[in-house]
Amino acid sequence: METGGRNSGSKSEREEITGESMDFSLIFSQFLSGLSRGAMLFLIASGLSLIFGVMNILNFAHAALWLVGAYLAYTFWNLLQPYGFSLWVSIPLAAVALSAIGWAIERVLIRRIYNRTLSEQLVFTFAMILVIDNLIKIIWGVQDKAIVRPSIVASPVFIFGAPLDSYFIFVIFTGAVVAIGLWWFLSKTKYGHIIKAAVFSREMVSALGIPVPKIYTWVFVLGIFLAGLAGGVQAPIGSITLGMDNAVIIQAFIVVVIGGFGSLLGTLVGSIIVGEIYAFSILFWPDGAMILIFVVAAIMLIIRPWGLFGTPMRT
Amino acid sequence: MQWSHNMRFFQSYAMKKQLWIIVVIIIAAILPTIIGAFWINVAVEILIMGLFAVSFNMIFGYMGQLSFGHAAFYGVGAYTVGLLMAKLSIPFSLSLIAAMLSAGAFALIIGYFCIRLTGIYFAILTLSFGQLIYYIVFEWYSFTGGDNGLQGIAAPHLLSSVTAYYYFTLVIVIAALIVMWYISRSPFGYTMRAIRDNANRTRFLGINVKRYMLINFVIAGAFAGLAGGLWGPFNQSISPDLLNWTESGIPVFMTVIGGSASFLGPMVGSIIYTFLNAFVTGFTQYWPLIIGIVIMLIILFSPGGIQGLIDKWYKHSDSSDENIEL
Numbered sequence: 001m002e003t004g005g006r007n008s009g010s011k012s013e014r015e016e017i018t019g020e021s022m023d024f025s026l027i028f029s030q031f032l033s034g035l036s037r038g039a040m041l042f043l044i045a046s047g048l049s050l051i052f053g054v055m056n057i058l059n060f061a062h063a064a065l066w067l068v069g070a071y072l073a074y075t076f077w078n079l080l081q082p083y084g085f086s087l088w089v090s091i092p093l094a095a096v097a098l099s100a101i102g103w104a105i106e107r108v109l110i111r112r113i114y115n116r117t118l119s120e121q122l123v124f125t126f127a128m129i130l131v132i133d134n135l136i137k138i139i140w141g142v143q144d145k146a147i148v149r150p151s152i153v154a155s156p157v158f159i160f161g162a163p164l165d166s167y168f169i170f171v172i173f174t175g176a177v178v179a180i181g182l183w184w185f186l187s188k189t190k191y192g193h194i195i196k197a198a199v200f201s202r203e204m205v206s207a208l209g210i211p212v213p214k215i216y217t218w219v220f221v222l223g224i225f226l227a228g229l230a231g232g233v234q235a236p237i238g239s240i241t242l243g244m245d246n247a248v249i250i251q252a253f254i255v256v257v258i259g260g261f262g263s264l265l266g267t268l269v270g271s272i273i274v275g276e277i278y279a280f281s282i283l284f285w286p287d288g289a290m291i292l293i294f295v296v297a298a299i300m301l302i303i304r305p306w307g308l309f310g311t312p313m314r315t
Numbered sequence: 316m317q318w319s320h321n322m323r324f325f326q327s328y329a330m331k332k333q334l335w336i337i338v339v340i341i342i343a344a345i346l347p348t349i350i351g352a353f354w355i356n357v358a359v360e361i362l363i364m365g366l367f368a369v370s371f372n373m374i375f376g377y378m379g380q381l382s383f384g385h386a387a388f389y390g391v392g393a394y395t396v397g398l399l400m401a402k403l404s405i406p407f408s409l410s411l412i413a414a415m416l417s418a419g420a421f422a423l424i425i426g427y428f429c430i431r432l433t434g435i436y437f438a439i440l441t442l443s444f445g446q447l448i449y450y451i452v453f454e455w456y457s458f459t460g461g462d463n464g465l466q467g468i469a470a471p472h473l474l475s476s477v478t479a480y481y482y483f484t485l486v487i488v489i490a491a492l493i494v495m496w497y498i499s500r501s502p503f504g505y506t507m508r509a510i511r512d513n514a515n516r517t518r519f520l521g522i523n524v525k526r527y528m529l530i531n532f533v534i535a536g537a538f539a540g541l542a543g544g545l546w547g548p549f550n551q552s553i554s555p556d557l558l559n560w561t562e563s564g565i566p567v568f569m570t571v572i573g574g575s576a577s578f579l580g581p582m583v584g585s586i587i588y589t590f591l592n593a594f595v596t597g598f599t600q601y602w603p604l605i606i607g608i609v610i611m612l613i614i615l616f617s618p619g620g621i622q623g624l625i626d627k628w629y630k631h632s633d634s635s636d637e638n639i640e641l
Contacts, residue, residue: 058435112615118434119381123571124614126564130607138601250446250560257439287454294447301443302428305436 029162030279036168038275039175040237043230044248045255045267046182047223053199053262054219057110058118060125062227063249064132069098069231070240071136074145077235087150091232095225102224106217114216129245137242144239153236167236174233178226179268186264195219199262247290254297260310269308336579343485347478355477357593362481362488363545364565365585369495369578370538371566376575377499378531379511381438383563384445385539387425388418390558392540394452397465397547407471411487411544418540419533421448426532430525433514442560449558464554468547484545491538492582498534499578507531568610574620583621 048062076090076097083089109128113121153167186192198205198215206212234240255274259266274293281289300307347355371385392414399405399413425444432440452459459465474480498504509517510524518524547553556562565588566581573584588606595602617624 109611116614116618118438119375120614120618122381122383122438123567124611126567127607127610127614130603131611134601134604134607138604246559246561250442253439254443257443290450291447291454294443294450297443298428298440298447301432301436301440305432305440 025160025162026283028160029164030283031276032159032164032172033168034276034279035272036165036171036175036275037278038272039172040230040234041251041255041274042175042268042271043178043226043233045252045259045271046178046264047226047230048252049256049259049262049264049267050182050195050226051220051223052256054195054202055110055114055216057113057121058125058253059223060122060249061128061132062223063245063252064129064136065098065102065224066227066231066234066248067240067245068101068132068136069094069228070235070244071140071145071231072097072228073232073235074140074147074240077147084150087147087236091229091235094232094235095228098228098231099221099225102227103217103221105224106220110220111213111216129249133242133245142242144241145235146239147236149236171233171237174229175271178229179264182264191218251293254293256307257297258300258307260307262311263307263309266307266309340489347481352477354593355481357589359477359481359484359549360593361585361589362484363542363549364569364589365582366488366491366545367539367542368566368569368573368581368585369492370535370542372570372575372578372581373495373499373507373531373535373538375567375570376580377504377507377511378528380433381567382429382441382535383438383560383567384425384441384443384448385535385566386558386560386562387445387448388422388536388539389543389546389562390452390553390555391421391448392418392543393547393553393557394459394465394543395540396544397468397553398459400468400548401465407474407548411541414540414544415537416540418543419537421540422533422536423529426529426536430528430532442563445558445560445563449555449560452558453555459555462555464552465547466552468551468553470548474548480549484549487541487545491541492579495534495538496578503527503530568606570620571610571613572620574622574626576619577622577626580620580622587621 044063044066048059051057051059051062073090073094076093077086080086080089105128109124113124116124149167153170155166156163157166157169158164184192186196194205194210194215198212198219202212205215251274255267255270257270258273259268259270273296277293277296278289281292285292343358346358350358367385367389370388371382374380374382374385395414395417396407396410399410400407405413425441429437429440429444453462455461456463469475470480474483499507506517506522506527509520509522510527514524543557546557569584569588570581571584572587573582574580591606591609592602595605599605613620619626
């Protein structure tokens with residue numbers, strides 16, 4: 001936090017520091033920007049991984065719902081604009097509202113495809129993307145939406161002399177809180193234990209008299225809640241545009257592939273790896289960031305398809 | 316009694332289907348004299364996308380694996396034709412052959428890794444490779460034109476009218492379909508079905524499962540490349556979006572609509588998908604909404620697609636696991 005003091009120092013002082021530790025400050029700022037990208041990916045991919053781990057459904061429409069969350073946050077922010085706290089309220093509101101949508105989707109649609117083949121499930125959730133993206137267009141229109149940030153996260157902060165978007169600190173913080181919260185939930189609570197048991201063997205959980213369909217519904221709702229939270233956190237980063245979800249869903253898949261399906265720790269590590277690869281390849285090979293990410297993903301799938309922390313049980 | 320009854324039904328059904336195909340080809344041949352230029356364009360699109368979808372179904376229907384990166388081969392074919400014609404002025408016919416070869420070569424490299432995996436891992440690895448090639452094409456401005464794509468890919472003078480291009484595409488697509496049909500009916504095609512239904516048992520019979528899968532993957536990739544090669548001069552420009560994963564979804568949708576259990580199912584799917592697309596976008600911009608709902612309804616209520624429905628009506632039975640029908 002010493003750096004906060006530097007921030008208020010004179011410009012020449014700052015430049016002196018920058019000159020002295022140019023490489024380090026640049027690397028550190030890239031590291032933080034990669035970390036915030038990783039935190040965002042973690043918020044999205046953790047829900048995806050949770051849903052896949054428990055229900056064995058790879059939800060192609062996860063990022064489309066994430067985008068709905070971003071638009072919902074924008075709408076809530078717009079309604080609450082007179083109040084200073086509007087952004088901080090609209091993010092959790094978006095998550096809650098999207099959870100309700102997720103609940104309805106599970107009850108009406110997802111429930112019907114549990115016993116279908118993998119390809120049918122993939123194509124079904126793929127078709128959901130078309131519907132959701134088109135509904136977004138109908139409801140919110142084609143114009144980009146932008147949230148005006150409150151002053152506290154409006155200007156960059158200087159950490160070791162390198163500028164960093166101060167909102168990124170909030171993103172990293174949210175990612176960390178969710179990671180710890182999920183870890184606590186899965187390893188310390190009764191329902192968390194049930195979910196972990198369901199990842200391992202649904203038949204056994206069912207045999208113990210636990211209503212698996214109910215577990216499915218709530219796991220799906222939890223996953224979509226995380227997507228809504230991620231969407232809300234994403235909303236003020238740039239402008240919200242149609243089709244933003246297209247690239248994000250594939251990156252979330254890559255995160256889950258690298259980390260391992262159904263592993264929370266794996267998803268966390270995978271998110272950070274992908275975020276950092278992106279941030280650092282900007283320094284060395286600006287056009288190659290995405291290429292590098294897919295090279296890493298392909299190598300991982302070839303040598304270790306179940307990922308860093310996954311177990312090779314389902315193919 | 317029962318058996319001969321079924322047999323009779325089956326024969327008349329098969330004959331009816333053959334009759335239908337002849338009728339469709341005759342209709343296709345006289346089509347340009349009936350419809351206007353707009354719908355001839357739609358018909359060309361149906362043929363090209365249908366070829367793309369049938370090639371996808373070589374992997375999906377006959378090998379039992381869902382490829383989510385098939386657009387990579389389609390795009391490689393399109394870019395091969397585009398680059399050869401625009402930069403080196405190579406004739407269209409030679410460029411088309413080159414498109415098949417280059418897409419096949421890409422499929423050989425990518426397939427070498429992909430066929431080691433099955434199920435969800437196969438789907439994601441094909442998706443990853445597809446996106447890898449997409450981003451390379453997208454970023455490599457000096458060679459591929461980056462996100463601007465390539466413009467001004469003109470068909471040769473002889474094919475410059477839309478009707479001529481339609482007939483040219485019709486002949487190429489029918490020839491390609493006949494080749495793929497014979498492959499699917501050959502011992503090789505039946506080996507693929509055996510691998511799909513039980514890879515382990517097929518391996519016990521002494522068959523090199525991986526090599527068969529790789530050959531099938533290359534064949535499918537090469538024909539997707541041919542379809543892509545036909546697309547460039549038809550559209551007169553190409554863009555990296557031809558390789559994106561959303562493009563890979565189109566043959567998947569067509570196959571789901573038409574039915575993966577029959578050889579021509581994906582072509583039927585292409586007719587329905589492309590026609591609906593052209594028709595619906597005429598009066599509303601909500602095409603994705605409509606096609607999305609249609610796909611979801613088909614999966615929920617008629618997993619065999621349109622062909623599955625037709626087969627059911629004809630056969631009055633559900634024992635259609637032979638997968639040998641046209």
